[in-house]
Amino acid sequence: MGSLLQIAVRNVVRNVRRTAITLAALLLGVGVMVSIRGTLNGLQRSMKESMVLAQTGAVQVHKKxxxxxxxxxxxxxxxxxxxxxxxxxxxxxxxxxxxxxxxxxxxxxxxxxxxxxxxxxxxxxxxxxxxxxxxxxxxxxxxxxxxxxxxxxxxxxxxxxxxxxxxxxxxxxxxxxxxxxxxxxxxxxxxxxxxxxxxxxxxxxxxxxxxxxxxxxxxxxxxxxxxxxxxxxxxxxxxxxxxxxPEFEVHTWDNVATFFKDILFRQDFLLSLIATVFLVLMLLGVANTMLMSVLDRTREIGTMMALGVRRSRIVTLFLVEAAVIGVFGGCLGGLLGSIVVAWLHVRGIEVTMPTSAVPFVIQPFVDVLYIVKIVCLSGIGALVFAVYPAWRASRLRPVQALAGG
Amino acid sequence: MALVELVGITKSYELGRTVVHALNGVDLQVERGEFTVVMGPSGSGKTTLLNIIGCLDRATAGTFRFDGEELGDRDFNDLAEIRNRKIGFIFQSFNLIPVLNVTENIEFPCLIRGDPKKALRERVRQVAEEVGLGKFLAHKPDELSGGQRQRVAIARALVTQPQVVLADEPTANLDSGTSEQIIDLMLELNAKENVTFLFSTHDPRVMAHARRVVHIADGRLVDGTDSGRAEVAAVAGMGAR
Known part of the structure; x- marks a missing residue:
């Protein structure tokens, strides 16, 4: 297994141009997702503050x-x-x-x-x-x-x-x-x-x-x-x-301003939708890379089969390659997104909501956990999208693979 | 008991509406320690024959026994294990794994079956020395000449101590000088280590070195062309050529 891992990692850097294009797609996708999340975090924090500190207060007490x-x-x-x-x-x-x-x-x-x-x-x-x-x-x-x-x-x-x-x-x-x-x-x-x-x-x-x-x-x-x-x-x-x-009722600000929860939910939903589209697009890139890789390396797969590698290990080989690209690209994207968010945080974004003429400054920020989640998603997604190419590679007959497909 | 025993082996392919008979009732026995050459023109069925013996392909009909076991109904993983433990392969195009260096290519089949890496290194070095690659252990395949690459392939085929080494036109991509060296090396290993070699070629120059030659044409062994096991035994007993 160690030998297969070694081959998987080396194969990632073998076709530099192809890997670079796939990594660029992941970097851009994850970078944009982190940047959007960071901006939305900043916007939502500003909206919360403006709601709580300008209108509702943090908690309200009323008669039951x-x-x-x-x-x-x-x-x-x-x-x-x-x-x-x-x-x-x-x-x-x-x-x-x-x-x-x-x-x-x-x-x-x-x-x-x-x-x-x-x-x-x-x-x-x-x-x-x-x-x-x-x-x-x-x-x-x-x-x-x-x-x-x-x-x-x-x-x-x-x-x-x-x-x-x-x-x-x-x-x-x-x-x-x-x-x-x-x-x-x-x-x-x-x-x-x-x-x-x-x-x-x-x-x-x-x-x-x-x-x-x-x-x-x-x-x-x-x-x-x-x-x-x-x-x-x-x-x-x-x-x-x-x-x-019991003669009083106590509510937090978000239970008083219920429309606010709705706004946050819609924003988060929209972000998830955008994120899903980005993720699928970049993972299709990974799937394409893996398919190309299978086509390029058919004879090599045949050689491995001839030497006694089992089908399951052929699948593992390609899945590991995809996961390495996914996680590495995700990490790069996470880094890029973090840099963008940090820069926007320092710079600040002045926005005016359609419901108000009073502008306010958004300071984007992003949770490390979100970045970890996105990087994991990128790795797991790459793995899932590589299942078909990997399966295709493993289903080749040795003699057919040795002849180049 | 013969190491390889083929009885009435037939292999047919469907190419569109046409059925091609690559092998048509082949009977062949290969004993341990033999150095057998299968000769024949392109398309005669040499590679198909070696593929069936190497458990890379299945016969359409007939009986195939390897080391006394009939392998016709074994599944992919069983055959993979047999290939890994009992058969060594040398291909016409060398078929090395490009991302691995010489040492890693040679040890690869042993690592697949779980041999501990540390213990392997000494054996790999020994085999590499034997095929004359002692100085190239850290080289990648693309840093080697054709002859050197084929030596790596020979070392990789031998490192698992297989019962038979199948070489499919191993000299086809080499110049005549290098071809001679590679054949000499295989003959030497056959004599010294008693490794069974079975290889295919359509190169008449190889004939000069062969100890047993089997001719194949149109998917059939040509009657009266098997130079015979008696002769083989005699030559094998003489040691190196």
Whole structure:
């Protein structure tokens, strides 16, 4: 067997041009796959960060049953946000900040225009501890949010709908907790961008203003929680569930923003599809190389058979050759892909999502395990695609092979 | 008991709608230690005969016994093992494995059957010396002349200590001087080591060296042309030519 391995390895370097072409195909294929994965990793990380640090927070706490009824923004599923509750939450390991919120459906009036808007009431001080990137979505004037009791921020789309000068006095209207229509004066400070798909007519108002409007002083419908590392979010969620008891429900960010999971799944699916096409193409190259090799070496196969080599060892010989090409080409491709990803990581890629005008920088990165997986796949794939040529070689009759096929 | 015994061996091929009879009722016995030449023109059936004796091909009909065993119904792996352990091959085109050097080519059949490499090296060196390749052990086939390559093939055929060495036109690709040397070498090995040689040729020059000659034409042994085992025994007993 050792002798066959020796022959297999030497045969790989025997036809330099053919091997080089096959290796180039593998190098390019694996290199592109690693580069795409790395870029997608960077994109997904940026998207996660922009979702968690600008909108959802890592973990959210609601009253039991809230998320099931979230579309109706149920104000009766609220909670008292006292120091005691906040302290209990802050006592959980890895929690770094807590911000109370109220989500409700309301209307905004400006001049002779009144439009419905999904309203998010935030505690200006605490909110930016949980979602520090939220402010990045604000325009220059909107950055004054929190400095006045009635200053609100609306989305660009909502501002366009209102169509009037934003500096004019506005009114905020909404049914309060008991269902009675209530109103408050407000000032539109500026506009904000959104990074996620979905509802485009959104307003952000100071929490005290909303609490007064909705007759919910000292109360909130949602607690957004920041953690030291996003990886710890499930751990924190589990600990919070235990700490807060059955009257509350705790969700990690990805369970709140379910569309996000869908986006990631689609991206991963698309990548897998591209990767499969690349892999099959390059492995067809390997199969072709092995078939050519069998044709070239028919007489040599006959000689080996004459000397007593069994059919199974002929198969092994060609499979090993293919695997050597597959693994070696895969390693080279993995190396090339890693270099490209590292270079892009340092350089950064600035992109703007179709759902947002705010550009963000992707820093591609790739897991070593992914590279190992792809290299193994390249080796195993080469092996599988070499089965037919190897089988064909082994089925030759010795006398036929010695005559050159 | 003859080492090789063929009785009524027939080999037919189908070429499209035509059936070609490469061998047509061949009877032949080869005893141990013989040096037999099968003579005949191209297409007479020499190679087919050697292929059947070498377990590289199967007869269409007839009985083939090797070392007392009938091999007609053996499977591929059984025949591979017989080829590896009992038969040495020398081909017209040398058929060395190009990626292996002289030592590796010679030891290859022994490694296939699992002989330990360390113990082999000394024997390989000895056989290589015997065929005059002592200085070329690390050379690759493409660094050797035709005669040297055929010497490697002879060494490879002998290293397993086979019961018979089959040589299919071993001098066809060599010049006359080298052909003489190769034939001398085989005769010497036959005399010294008592190795049984059976080789095919259509080169009349070889006749001068042959101890037993069997003529074949149109797939049949030509009656009255076998120079006979009595003569062979007499010549073999004399040692080297």
């Amino acid at each position: 049953g809230y998320l099931k009824n979230v579309l109706s923004s149920p104000l009766h599923l609220d909670m008292e946000v006292g120091d005691a509750l906040v302290k209990r939450i802050l006592a959980v390991p890895h929690v770094t900040a807590v911000a109370p919120r109220i989500l409700f459906g309301g209307m905004v009036n400006l001049g002779d225009q009144t439009l419905f808007m999904a309203t998010l009431a935030l505690d200006p001080k605490r909110e930016f501890e949980v979602c520090p990137k939220r402010r990045d979505l604000f325009d220059a004037r909107a950055k004054a949010f929190g400095t006045s009791a009635d200053g609100m921020v609306i989305t660009v789309e909502l501002a366009k709908g209102l169509g009037a000068k934003l500096t004019e006095p506005a009114a905020l209207l909404a049914p309060d907790k008991d269902g009675a229509l209530s109103g408050e004066n407000a000032t539109i400070l500026g506009t904000m961008q959104l990074t996620s798909p979905g509802e485009r007519k959104i307003g952000i108002v100071p929490l005290p203003l909303a609490q007064h409007l909705l007759k919910m002083e000292g109360r909130a419908t949602e607690l957004a929680i920041a953690v030291d590392d996003l990886e710890n979010a499930p751990l924190v969620a589990a600990a919070l569930e235990r700490a807060l008891g």
